[in-house]
Amino acid sequence: xxxxxxxxxxxxxAPLAPFKFERRELKPHDVLIDIIYCGVCHSDIHMARDEWxxxxxxxxxxxxxxxxxxxxxxSVKKFKVGDLAAVGVLVDSCRECSSCKQGLEQYCExxxxxxxxxxxxxxxxxxxxGYSNQIVTDENYVLQVPNNLDRKGIAPLLCAGITTYSPLxxxxxxxxxxxxxxxxxxxxxxxxxxAASFDAEVTVLSTSNSKQAxxxxxGAAHFINTTDEAQLKKAKGQFDFLLNTIAAHHDINSLVALxxxxxxxxxxxxxxxxxxxxxxGLIGKRRTIAGSMIGGIRETQEMxxxxxxxxxxxxxxxxxxxxxxxxxxxxxxxxxxxxFVIDMATL
Amino acid sequence: xxxxxxxxxxxxxAPLAPFKFERRELKPHDVLIDIIYCGVCHSDIHMARDEWxxxxxxxxxxxxxxxxxxxxxxSVKKFKVGDLAAVGVLVDSCRECSSCKQGLEQYCExxxxxxxxxxxxxxxxxxxxGYSNQIVTDENYVLQVPNNLDRKGIAPLLCAGITTYSPLxxxxxxxxxxxxxxxxxxxxxxxxxxAASFDAEVTVLSTSNSKQAxxxxxGAAHFINTTDEAQLKKAKGQFDFLLNTIAAHHDINSLVALxxxxxxxxxxxxxxxxxxxxxxGLIGKRRTIAGSMIGGIRETQEMxxxxxxxxxxxxxxxxxxxxxxxxxxxxxxxxxxxxFVIDMATL
Numbered sequence: 001x002x003x004x005x006x007x008x009x010x011x012x013x014a015p016l017a018p019f020k021f022e023r024r025e026l027k028p029h030d031v032l033i034d035i036i037y038c039g040v041c042h043s044d045i046h047m048a049r050d051e052w053x054x055x056x057x058x059x060x061x062x063x064x065x066x067x068x069x070x071x072x073x074x075s076v077k078k079f080k081v082g083d084l085a086a087v088g089v090l091v092d093s094c095r096e097c098s099s100c101k102q103g104l105e106q107y108c109e110x111x112x113x114x115x116x117x118x119x120x121x122x123x124x125x126x127x128x129x130g131y132s133n134q135i136v137t138d139e140n141y142v143l144q145v146p147n148n149l150d151r152k153g154i155a156p157l158l159c160a161g162i163t164t165y166s167p168l169x170x171x172x173x174x175x176x177x178x179x180x181x182x183x184x185x186x187x188x189x190x191x192x193x194x195a196a197s198f199d200a201e202v203t204v205l206s207t208s209n210s211k212q213a214x215x216x217x218x219g220a221a222h223f224i225n226t227t228d229e230a231q232l233k234k235a236k237g238q239f240d241f242l243l244n245t246i247a248a249h250h251d252i253n254s255l256v257a258l259x260x261x262x263x264x265x266x267x268x269x270x271x272x273x274x275x276x277x278x279x280x281g282l283i284g285k286r287r288t289i290a291g292s293m294i295g296g297i298r299e300t301q302e303m304x305x306x307x308x309x310x311x312x313x314x315x316x317x318x319x320x321x322x323x324x325x326x327x328x329x330x331x332x333x334x335x336x337x338x339x340f341v342i343d344m345a346t347l
Numbered sequence: 348x349x350x351x352x353x354x355x356x357x358x359x360x361a362p363l364a365p366f367k368f369e370r371r372e373l374k375p376h377d378v379l380i381d382i383i384y385c386g387v388c389h390s391d392i393h394m395a396r397d398e399w400x401x402x403x404x405x406x407x408x409x410x411x412x413x414x415x416x417x418x419x420x421x422s423v424k425k426f427k428v429g430d431l432a433a434v435g436v437l438v439d440s441c442r443e444c445s446s447c448k449q450g451l452e453q454y455c456e457x458x459x460x461x462x463x464x465x466x467x468x469x470x471x472x473x474x475x476x477g478y479s480n481q482i483v484t485d486e487n488y489v490l491q492v493p494n495n496l497d498r499k500g501i502a503p504l505l506c507a508g509i510t511t512y513s514p515l516x517x518x519x520x521x522x523x524x525x526x527x528x529x530x531x532x533x534x535x536x537x538x539x540x541x542a543a544s545f546d547a548e549v550t551v552l553s554t555s556n557s558k559q560a561x562x563x564x565x566g567a568a569h570f571i572n573t574t575d576e577a578q579l580k581k582a583k584g585q586f587d588f589l590l591n592t593i594a595a596h597h598d599i600n601s602l603v604a605l606x607x608x609x610x611x612x613x614x615x616x617x618x619x620x621x622x623x624x625x626x627x628g629l630i631g632k633r634r635t636i637a638g639s640m641i642g643g644i645r646e647t648q649e650m651x652x653x654x655x656x657x658x659x660x661x662x663x664x665x666x667x668x669x670x671x672x673x674x675x676x677x678x679x680x681x682x683x684x685x686x687f688v689i690d691m692a693t694l
Contacts, residue, residue, distance in 0.1 A: 253621075267630060270627050274600070282636065284640060288611075288638075
């Protein structure tokens with residue numbers, strides 16, 4: 001076993017604190033990665049505090065991981081020592097079901113292994129995430145990272161990036177489309193960058209006018225303050241797509257009303273309570289509500305290559321590992337533009 | 348003006364009763380139709396009793412109308428006296444917006460004119476429906492009716508038929524697809540006939556085992572009793588499509604769970620209260636919920652021609668006009684297989 005160190009929550013009420021644990025010794029297809037940066041995703045908070053249920057303690061969060069290959073297993077072909085590498089939200093899956101065979105491991109019909117607070121395919125070995133100095137992951141679930149990108153801005157691509165890139169690609173959002181990005185946070189700011197880079201006409205919908213200047217800077221053509229009834233009314237029936245990144249409770253029907261005939265709202269955030277759905281709001285203009293979850297390994301690699309080509313990374317604020325609990329409090333207040341990234345050299 | 352007779356509700360509490368009123372004198376593009384049969388749609392009850400709000404009294408229901416052309420306006424080209432003709436849910440629209448130009452008058456961006464309890468494009472002339480001996484309608488909103496079909500079974504095609512045909516066509520349901528039709532009533536029984544005729548593998552989902560034999564007879568390969576948890580559990584992740592025809596309160600999330608990856612549930616009924624939507628149920632398999640409303644004139648004609656080719660009509664029970672109030676009570680209990688049709692000769 002490989003001794004490593006990290007930060008863990010010991011129970012739902014405990015702040016994150018230093019924690020020593022072990023990673024598995026390398027199997028033939030494993031890669032040992034020295035973690036350079038790890039992004040801080042809002043789901044890290046939900047999981048550390050067991051707000052969604054099912055948390056496994058001690059819990060080492062972190063699934064936006066970028067680092068450098070330290071050592072490789074005997075059969076590894078994709079990586080050599082010293083390569084930049086990344087790990088995202090999932091680290092294994094059944095590899096045999098129809099979803100896995102399509103490169104959609106995130107929809108594995110058997111079981112996909114979350115990077116932390118889950119079980120390996122043996123259904124008993126607990127996974128620990130990227131708030132740690134090293135990680136061991138099967139090469140098939142490790143991404144190759146282009147060298148030309150700012151490293152700290154890469155980490156959030158592994159969750160916030162792919163979660164927005166994947167649906168934009170799946171629904172072929174691009175030139176001629178009007179898309180509204182609902183919520184300008186970690187996910188939203190990546191959605192704006194991607195949608196604008198795909199030549200869609202982007203509007204940011206936010207409850208806060210303080211986001212307006214950033215929205216424009218990130219690539220949005222328009223801004224709507226969703227607390228202003230007049231602005232909402234004016235925007236009725238205007239959008240081909242809405243990418244809804246809000247994970248807080250909110251009225252989805254006033255958003256659906258902004259879609260034009262055959263328009264689609266794609267949900268990538270999960271509100272804490274099930275919202276009510278106005279069925280007549282859908283029927284009246286043949287509208288659609290869809291959900292989308294992260295992305296598969298193949299598409300995540302495609303996204304990283306695309307980011308390298310377009311020089312797209314996340315806007316980040318780098319923090320020291322010891323400041324993680326303060327960072328969580330700031331995230332809960334929405335006080336981050338737009339993703340905290342932990343510098344693992346500070347561990 | 349043309350004096351006609353019909354049955355009307357005078358207020359939300361009153362039973363339907365005989366009512367004399369007038370139709371407009373024929374304009375150049377108008378057609379005067381002697382109504383032979385009029386189908387009884389569940390929305391007739393909602394409207395007569397003002398259960399959705401906005402009802403206009405006296406209210407003459409009926410939007411599943413089949414009859415014979417009695418007289419034509421000076422410029423009518425589509426019809427000659429003696430032709431079979433039909434009128435559905437809408438009798439006019441703006442004709443100029445993007446929706447109308449696409450033949451999607453039901454999504455007119457200005458105003459579409461419902462066949463009854465609505466206002467003409469002048470926004471003041473009240474429309475009266477098909478529980479009547481005659482109707483005057485612009486030829487552009489009148490359908491041509493094939494001669495080879497059983498006439499009493501044609502009437503319900505104008506609402507129950509097109510409301511299910513249109514989404515099945517829009518989402519290209521056909522060979523290789525597993526589709527569940529939720530609810531076996533007026534809409535559901537037409538959905539089964541159409542989906543089976545498109546070579547999809549059809550399952551009927553119903554709360555009542557008494558519908559099982561009919562489901563098979565109508566073309567379904569399978570039957571699921573939705574009150575049986577074991578049957579629901581077994582069907583999880585099985586369907587490409589669900590066509591949900593239920594207009595009563597029900598749990599939509601246990602239905603969404605039956606969809607496979609990328610599956611779509613199409614809503615054509617409007618429950619009285621907004622259901623709660625499990626967003627994670629959508630996200631977990633990139634599922635979609637969509638709504639669809641009736642169909643445009645062009646597609647309604649296409650459906651009638653298709654029905655003529657495949658000899659598809661609605662299963663009906665013919666009633667006399669005087670029995671309409673009793674028929675409403677039976678419909679509320681679900682006691683009709685599968686559509687009441689009023690024989691207008693009894694008026």
